[in-house]
Amino acid sequence: MPEQDYYEAAAFWKPDRYINPDETERLTTCAAFITDDAQSLLDVGCGNGTFLTILERQRPAMRLNGLERSRTAVQSAICTSEVLEGAITAIPFADRAFDVVTALEVIEHLPYQVYEHGLRELERVAAKGILLSVPYRENRVFTECPNCGCRFHPNYHLRSFDEHVLEHLFQQFDCAAYEVVSIDDYWLAPVLRRLYRLLNRHQDYPKTALCPQCGYTRSGGGHSRSAPAESASFLNRVRRYLRDTFKARLPKYKRKNWIIAYYQRK
Numbered sequence: 001m002p003e004q005d006y007y008e009a010a011a012f013w014k015p016d017r018y019i020n021p022d023e024t025e026r027l028t029t030c031a032a033f034i035t036d037d038a039q040s041l042l043d044v045g046c047g048n049g050t051f052l053t054i055l056e057r058q059r060p061a062m063r064l065n066g067l068e069r070s071r072t073a074v075q076s077a078i079c080t081s082e083v084l085e086g087a088i089t090a091i092p093f094a095d096r097a098f099d100v101v102t103a104l105e106v107i108e109h110l111p112y113q114v115y116e117h118g119l120r121e122l123e124r125v126a127a128k129g130i131l132l133s134v135p136y137r138e139n140r141v142f143t144e145c146p147n148c149g150c151r152f153h154p155n156y157h158l159r160s161f162d163e164h165v166l167e168h169l170f171q172q173f174d175c176a177a178y179e180v181v182s183i184d185d186y187w188l189a190p191v192l193r194r195l196y197r198l199l200n201r202h203q204d205y206p207k208t209a210l211c212p213q214c215g216y217t218r219s220g221g222g223h224s225r226s227a228p229a230e231s232a233s234f235l236n237r238v239r240r241y242l243r244d245t246f247k248a249r250l251p252k253y254k255r256k257n258w259i260i261a262y263y264q265r266k
Contacts, residue, residue, distance in 0.1 A: 045106035049079030
């Protein structure tokens with residue numbers, strides 16, 4: 001199944017992938033939402049355990065566990081907390097087993113068939129609180145598979161969220177607080193990125209993209225009838241230099257990128 005294979009890509013779970021200023025700010029902000037009285041936490045869709053490593057430093061007395069569907073991610077975990085392989089639709093813990101349950105950058109990936117079921121499972125396992133992090137008002141841009149022409153979101157984002165959507169997610173929990181996290185971006189950058197994609201519809205196929213229809217991927221998905229060969233290393237260096245030089249001269253602004261929401265049991 002291509003969708004499952006997507007999350008088994010080893011490139012996603014390298015230790016340094018999530019060690020950058022934007023990710024650190026988001027995860028640190030998430031950690032600040034966890035109340036002092038919380039003694040246990042389950043991170044659903046924990047990836048390689050980056051968020052758990054932050055909590056291990058900040059809350060060493062807290063009982064921490066992770067749940068992740070990707071076997072590659074579980075095997076690549078950088079945390080010391082136990083990470084189990086499993087799905088959000090069948091969380092292998094008893095009702096109200098953890099004070100807080102987190103799902104950071106997870107529910108935007110859930111297919112229609114499992115979305116509502118997954119939310120109910122988060123409610124079932126959480127005793128006191130649920131913490132979510134999702135892209136904020138994401139204007140999803142789709143890529144086109146150069147092999148079969150299927151258009152899809154390269155990161156498998158299946159829905160967009162704002163404050164109104166988040167306030168009505170759960171039946172047994174109320175949204176107690178939320179915060180929108182901004183990152184630095186360049187003026188005109190969204191317009192330039194969209195223009196680039198329009199002009200390079202076939203060339204702009206991310207290395208990590210995996211077509212949900214035919215399974216094509218640039219990193220080894222077979223032959224494509226229109227996928228271009230990789231540019232020479234020298235040309236890539238020139239391209240990066242010109243891009244970085246141009247970006248350095250653009251003024252920056254704060255772009256709203258993530259929204260974090262904390263829920264308390266009614």
